[in-house]
Amino acid sequence: MPGATFPPFPHDVPTQPLVIVDYALVKAGDQAEIDVLWKAATEKGFWYMKNHGVEDLLDPMFEMGQETMDLSIQAKMEYWQGNSGGSFGYKAKGATTVDLSGSKDNAEMINVSKDDALAYPRVAHASYPSTVNARMENTVRPFVEACTDANNTIMAVFNAKLGLPEGTLASLHARDEPSVSEARVIKVPATPGSTKIAVGAHTDFGSLSFLANRLGGLQVLLPGQDDWRYVKPLPGHVICNVGDALNLFSGGILMSSIHRVLPPPLAQSHFDRWSLVFFTRPGNSVHLKALTELSPLIAQKVAETPDKMHDAGVNAAQWFARRQSKWRVDNQKGLDDYLASRGTEHTQTVV
Numbered sequence: 001m002p003g004a005t006f007p008p009f010p011h012d013v014p015t016q017p018l019v020i021v022d023y024a025l026v027k028a029g030d031q032a033e034i035d036v037l038w039k040a041a042t043e044k045g046f047w048y049m050k051n052h053g054v055e056d057l058l059d060p061m062f063e064m065g066q067e068t069m070d071l072s073i074q075a076k077m078e079y080w081q082g083n084s085g086g087s088f089g090y091k092a093k094g095a096t097t098v099d100l101s102g103s104k105d106n107a108e109m110i111n112v113s114k115d116d117a118l119a120y121p122r123v124a125h126a127s128y129p130s131t132v133n134a135r136m137e138n139t140v141r142p143f144v145e146a147c148t149d150a151n152n153t154i155m156a157v158f159n160a161k162l163g164l165p166e167g168t169l170a171s172l173h174a175r176d177e178p179s180v181s182e183a184r185v186i187k188v189p190a191t192p193g194s195t196k197i198a199v200g201a202h203t204d205f206g207s208l209s210f211l212a213n214r215l216g217g218l219q220v221l222l223p224g225q226d227d228w229r230y231v232k233p234l235p236g237h238v239i240c241n242v243g244d245a246l247n248l249f250s251g252g253i254l255m256s257s258i259h260r261v262l263p264p265p266l267a268q269s270h271f272d273r274w275s276l277v278f279f280t281r282p283g284n285s286v287h288l289k290a291l292t293e294l295s296p297l298i299a300q301k302v303a304e305t306p307d308k309m310h311d312a313g314v315n316a317a318q319w320f321a322r323r324q325s326k327w328r329v330d331n332q333k334g335l336d337d338y339l340a341s342r343g344t345e346h347t348q349t350v351v
């Protein structure tokens, strides 16, 4: 699959344009580019990014994912994530629901903890299939390091724009504090002509997501929109989005937007869909609430939006485990469980 050629993304499906942020310029402190990033993060919560420094690590990560998915189901299930809120390891198709009527997902995935990748061969949280271990030091760890750098650079920009004391967001995402930050490879097997949802509508749980797509299928429902639109994959670019933790820390200034995955559109639906994500999430012990005491801007936003939830009442680890466990078919008893799994934003529309 790496290096494979696919039919082009079709012209005649509803597509959401997103701005392209030049990461190299952001990193160099270019104010105009920082303003482009800030506008995207606060208005849409999604943007493309180029010159991100992870280009050479994407194919090896996809290869790791393919080698892993090619293992037998028994070999993969030895590393099953379980139903109790854990996320590291393997998830088979059909373990989660994608809609209120209980339809099941069509996405197989392997998640590798950032802490495990950095600590390897020491085990911080979990062990992984041989196909992951074989590439842990030469592929997974460099990928995790590069994505962490990129996400930390973006968070430093947000920190300044939010008027937070220097280093605040960095300290909430400290490298050495255990977290549920992770790398993920997803396979959605080809289902020619199908438009059945493969990954249900959700907002991301963590702070920042860094996503590489080759085929279409990702759809967004941005604020103020009432129709789902595809995000067209652009060669050489990644797609970045804000998650619920940054939405909460910022009192809602940073936008965590709803998205889902459908099979790739039209001619692309004849191919397996592979995607690759790195999720930066806060340290496990970090309390998830608006940082009102640290920023007048955040305090003002919170005062203006009293109906919004500004304190999750739990730390990042508890928040994540609750959301993750409610995704599971086995844990969904009704509407409340379904909604609790989906996200902080616009929950009334995530059905």
Ligand SMILES: O=C(O)CCC(=O)C(=O)O
Pocket: 184, 186, 199, 204, 211, 213, 217, 218, 259, 260, 261, 275, 276, 277
């Ligand atoms: O596969 C994709 O394009 C998106 C996956 C996603 O939204 C997720 O894993 O949270």
Ligand SMILES: [Fe+2]
Pocket: 202, 203, 204, 259
């Ligand atoms: Fe997501």
